[in-house]
Amino acid sequence: MSAQPAEADPFDLGFEAEDDFSPPPATPWGDDPDRQILAAAQTPPPPPPPSIEPERAEADDDAADPFADFPPARPDLAGDVAEPVATYDPDLTTPDYEPSAYDAAAHDPDPVDDGSLALEMEAPEEVIEADAPPFEPLEPVEALNPVADLIADVELAMTGAGSDLGVPRISIHAFCALPATGDLIEAAAGDRRMSRASTTVRMGGLAAALEYYQNQPTPSLIMVESIEPAPRLLAMLDTLAEVCDPGTKVIVLGQTNDIALYRELLRRGVSEYLVAPLRPLPLIRAVTGLYADPATPFAGRQIAFVGARGGVGSSTLAHNFAYAIAERLHAGAVLADFDLAFGTAGLDFNQDPLQGVADALSQPDRLDPILLDRMLVKCSERLSLFAAPATLDQDYDISPEAFEEVAQKVRGAAPFVVLDLPHAWSAWKRKMLIASDDLVVVATPDLASLRNAKNIVDLIRQTRPNDLPPRLVLNQVGVPGRPEIPVKDFGEALGIEPSLVLPFEARLFGEAANNGQMVMETAPKSKAAEGIEHLARLISRREAPPTAKPSLFASLFKRG
Structure with missing residues (x-):
């Protein structure tokens, strides 16, 4: 077997540096192609001799061109005469480009010139059509901002x-x-x-x-x-x-x-x-x-609850909402019960005040901060109640201006004022709905609630075009044996997505009402309690403060 030729060892150190790093052989274009090309571009070509003949000049050009035998790069340019390729040259004028003074100044390396390189231009003649209409200033267009x-x-x-x-x-x-x-x-x-x-x-x-x-x-x-x-x-x-x-x-x-x-x-x-x-x-x-007066008293946010029909639970939700604002979100709140004849705020909070909304409405001009503080009942450290008498001893014929004045003065008592409005329609109720900062429409998934809720929503959209749409709460969803409108169809009919959907929990709400408590007190971990707290955060735009966890030492001392 004949010996195979040994392959070159890539790790062999016996090489000559002069052989491996020697410069490449000279090329026909010179030692440095880039420099030769640059020098050729900068050196003007010598003028041709006057005695040369055109046929001979063409033959010499063909012999001197090393790329003459190559096919053209673009077939559409093949032929005796190639079409010129449009290139940008500031010193030349092309049919599609007219030099300006800006171009001449930009490409002039020396702005102070002796005049030999100055670019002489003639101003283009202004073409005026004979039938052109006279110039009229354009109307200002509203700019995008x-x-x-x-x-x-x-x-x-x-x-x-x-x-x-x-x-x-x-x-x-x-x-x-x-x-x-x-x-x-x-x-x-x-x-x-x-x-x-x-x-x-x-x-x-x-x-x-x-x-x-x-x-x-x-x-x-x-x-x-x-x-x-x-x-x-x-x-x-x-x-x-x-x-x-x-x-x-x-x-x-x-x-x-x-x-x-x-x-x-x-x-x-x-x-x-x-x-x-x-x-x-x-x-x-x-x-x-x-026209803002620095001496004007503070004005709280007014949130009105209205039911699409009677028995939908609007008052119950308003009371629990006010409780959530005060106790869960730790914000001051006032609950005003404007259902003078059949209000239930006093029963739900187990309070029986001597004075309330009816006394303030009878003489609204006398209602000052001191008298208002006496009429309010403290249900907790942050929650006050402005209760209704809930009696039929007298007829309540009160003007809309009185309701408006009392509501305006109550807004100075707390950051949040929750209005519990009755189901009956009147002029003052219309004013309260339009004047409130936020409006919550409570309905049940039935046809009567859908019709009435749509009328309320349409009225609010028409009278408050610059405000947010009212909130929709669907209550008592899932009553056994009752045909119901699906939640999705109910919201699409009103054009409002429900902010809260509460299931039917008769036992929970009935027990809380009979005990004079809120749902969050009776069952703080229930879905209804969590949903009402979510609605309070959504409307008030506040978050519940973090609860401090008890330390280990505190628990040990408590056990001891």
């Missing part, structure tokens, strides 16, 4: 679009330059927070305001919209200031988001400057902020 929309959506979610007391009884005149702004102010004027104010909307902008107030007194608040430049806007505002009565406030609606302009407007006495695009709630809050 996602940041403003995001802030408004966050304020709507965090505040529920209604934790303020609204605008006082003032007169407002608005002069709009754009129709969209007029529609927005009219929508804001129809909001429940602006119900006490008298709002008038006119078109014409700031110029129309100047003309109108030459012979007319100015109202409490003037809103003017202007699309004029800043100098003209300031000049027109100075003219408006000359005809304004003392005490008149001015809000300017503009298109320019400029902090310098904003500061100048405030320096000249303008109360507020708002930039488009606007939304009803920020506009209402701006008006409310102008």
Whole structure:
């Protein structure tokens, strides 16, 4: 057997560095191809001799081209004459590109030149068509402002679009330059927070305001919209200031988001400057902020419970909801029972007060914080009860204004005020539903509740377009032997997803009512108790404080 040639050992150290790292042999393009190409590009080619013939020049070019025998890279460019490829060159003008002064300055390495490399250009002639219409300034288009929309959506979610007391009884005149702004102010004027104010909307902008107030007194608040430049806007505002009565406030609606302009407007006495695009709630809050009194007492959040029909458990849920706010979430709450003749709040909390809602409604003007504190019954450290007399000794013919005034004063007693509204429909109940910050509709899965709940929801959506929709609670679900509307179909018919679905637990709720206790006291681990606490967290936007775990030493000392 013949010996096989030995393969090269990759680990053999007997190599010559000069052999392995010697430079590559010279190529026809030079020692360094990159440098040769760069030098060729920078060196201008010599002019051809004048005596050379065209046929010979073509033959020499073919002989000198090393890629002449290669096929073309693109078949569509094959032929005697190849189509030129469009490339960008700042020093050349192509049919699709016209150099500008910016291009000449950008590609000039030395801005201070002697004139030899200056690019001479002729300004393009302006083509004017004979039948071209005259130029008209475009109407300002409402710009997109996602940041403003995001802030408004966050304020709507965090505040529920209604934790303020609204605008006082003032007169407002608005002069709009754009129709969209007029529609927005009219929508804001129809909001429940602006119900006490008298709002008038006119078109014409700031110029129309100047003309109108030459012979007319100015109202409490003037809103003017202007699309004029800043100098003209300031000049027109100075003219408006000359005809304004003392005490008149001015809000300017503009298109320019400029902090310098904003500061100048405030320096000249303008109360507020708002930039488009606007939304009803920020506009209402701006008006409310102008008339906010620091001495005004604190106003709590008003949450109203209403039943779609009698016997659905609206009062029971309202009482347990108030208890959950106070005892589980550790927030101050007042439960006001407005069912004067048949209220059950006193029974559910095992209280029998001498004075209550009926006494306050009979003389609402006398209800001050001291008298209100005497009428409230302390059910716990954080929960107070404003109970109804629940007697038929007299007829309760009370005006809606009295209910509104009493409810307004009760809001100053605690951060949360829960209203237990009766099933009967009246003018004051309508006012309470519209004026409440949050509304909870309690229904059972039957046809009568569905019809009445839809009427209530439609009314609230129509009268409160800028507020969150009401909450829906389906109670007594799963009664044995009773045909029921499915929960999904019930919510789809109203256009509202139920916030809480409570099963039918007659024994649990009956035992709690007979003992004068809440469900959380009778069965704190039950599904009903957990569901009511979930609803309290959802509406109040608060979480229960963490409970401190007892230490080992405390348990040992307790045993000892």
